[in-house]
Amino acid sequence: MSSGSEVISSYSSSSSSSSIMAESVIQEMPPAMCLEKPSVDFSYVGIDAILEQMRRKAMKQGFELNIMVVGQSGLGKSTLMNTLFKSKVSRKSFLGTAEEKIPKTIEIKSISHDVEEKGVRMKLTVIDTPGFGDQINNENCWQPIMKFINDQYEQYLQEEINIDRKKRIPDSRVHCCIYFIPPTGHCLRPLDVEFMRRLSKVVNIVPVIAKADTLTLEERDFFKKKIREELRANGIDVYPQKEFDEDAEDRTINEKIREMIPFAVVGSDQEYQVNGRRLLGRKTKWGTIEVENIAHCEFAYLRDLLIRTHMQNIKDITSSIHYEMYRVRRLNENNTQANGLGDHHPASHEI
């Protein structure tokens, strides 16, 4: 801390609640007075101890995080989750055995784990969507996913408007949806565009280029540029959304991130010996791809964005923007239905 702690008190206009209690509350505004006293040694009040208190409370309560992974089968979704959280959070499904087939319809599978690191407890829920994009006819494949996301919002809303409600409403809302783009190297497919267009309005989407070890660096850059252009052309706002930047500092950081998305990732949960160190990677005949080496792939950036720096921000945007939008739509729906204007409004789920 460069400057010493100071207690600066500034008077601001009095609370606005007085309009109701006109009689019994006097709005006092002290006369304008400027006091300049020479520096005196006052002791520390302790207001900044509230940061410690908040931290303590947060550690005691624990955190919740719900991540959804969407993409065709075989793109490495489960592996990436396992790499991100350094443990077997997703069960990998291998094709070839008779029991495990590609599902005929999209399923939504949600698995929760309790993880702890340095005293910080988190309930991590990974929501898998096997079957997405795997059918011959993929029209409307976003519908079950959209429905699931809206169902979670609905569940939260119902609990919130209860009269007798829980102290801490369990948060099952999807905070972040990682969308896996197959590494074709050309451009986005119609399926990708449709999905992202619809879902970016209700959830934070983080697109990633899966299995990026099949692209050279030039191909990767070209692909990324193309994707960014297409996203812009279709009006798709992925995380971090431009309109939710809070201040200049935020904007600079987020601009840097927006220049780099989608991240080209490689996942692996196997360790190999490289230069005397054990690293996560994929071993091939022509070399070993180090997952956490930013010269090889951008996994480290994705991990930093999702977990180390922007996790709280992702949750905040979900709760204060996406959820609030859902709530407004829902409550307005009821109103218009009551007034007999229900047919004028398009169904809120399908945009």
Next chain:
Amino acid sequence: DVPSGVSAGIIWTRRVTATFDSHPKENRHFTKYLQFSCAQMASPDVVRQMDKNARPLALSGHVGFDSLPDQLVNKSTSQGFCFNILCIGETGIGKSTLMDTLFNTNFENFESSHFEPKVKLRAQTYDLQESNVRLKLTVVNTVGFGDQMNKQESYQHIVDYIDTQFESYLQEELKIKRSLHNYHDSRIHACLYFIAPSGHSLKSLDLVTMKKLDSKVNIIPVIAKADTISKSELHKFKIKIMSELVSNGVQIYQFPIDDETVAKINTAMNGHLPFAVVGSTEEVNIGNKMVKARQYPWGVVQVENENHCDFVKLREMLICVNMEDLREQTHTRHYELYRRCKLEEMGFKDTDPECKPVSLQQTYEAKRQEFLGELQRREEEMRQTFVQRVKEKEAELKDAERELQGKFEQLKRLHADEKSKLEEKRRSLEEEMSAFSKRRAATELLQAQAFNASTNNKKDKDRKNSGFM
């Protein structure tokens, strides 16, 4: 030299500098104690079951979400914090001075008169900042508490004020388009109840007020002006107060003991309640250091000396250790209770008579329909009344018009009569005039003839006369 007039948003330039290094040793130690305890929690043999649905999972490497609390704290720091304190106590008992001392600032309070007819509340909001933490502090003081002859209604305004703050938060929460994150939370987080240092027991006003408030706000009783009580008396006084509170069923705020980090210090402090405090913003030189104190001929009472009074304990508990807990209790206990009661009062239930869960939405819709129906009915009524009145007025006006018309006709007739009469008169006058002028002409003629005749005679006479000559 205080200029009169009011201007909001004046920023005081009184700076209170306290660099991190000049913290009193105890405080720094305490903060370090907290940090140390947090690290202790990471011991691997601590097993906690968070949720029955989630299986515990071991991580095989450093993932990085241990920065989550930091991210959360950073967000809160940039948003700033809100804290609202209500001070209840008799006039002159030292509420403002204690607030000044607690927060090391001069809040520019006026001395109130003792002749207030009713208890009033005065709320003032300040922006304080210490290191990188911004606090929006609202201090609400009672004005004229305990001064009236009849104190039966004294607590009512305080209860109403607290309820109003809950109500406005509830309104914001129920809005369709709401902004809870930017909402300036004005709910009272802590209530300092100032007990007069009589040395005997609580006054009945104190008991009645605290009983009314204990389910609405976190009450922290303090003994004011504690330098007027001796140590032994103080001990007895504290015991008496606590036993009276217990026997009357008053639930004061207990510092939380469920968190191991602070359980020890909170339990100890719970035993020191109510805190005997002395407030002072004046400085006295004690052993080459300027300390806040009150100087008497027989000695100096040092505010921050724990042997002299419990001020440091109050500051520790209220600000350094439990501020967040106070806020949380207010939101999860007192506010929820208010919300539940209010919604039930308005007729909402979670389950209908058949014990099937009824959503708030449905009940709300039903009520809304009712209300709209009522509104429509009233509108119809008003419209009918309006139409009726219009008809009546029209009829009235028509009558008036007819009357007016009749009068007009009458006047016209009168006028015509008058006119004809006048015509008559004029004619007769004219006749008279013509008759008169005829007569005059005739008379003149006669006169002229007569004159001619006489002049002829005169001429004749003259001729005759002249003839003779």
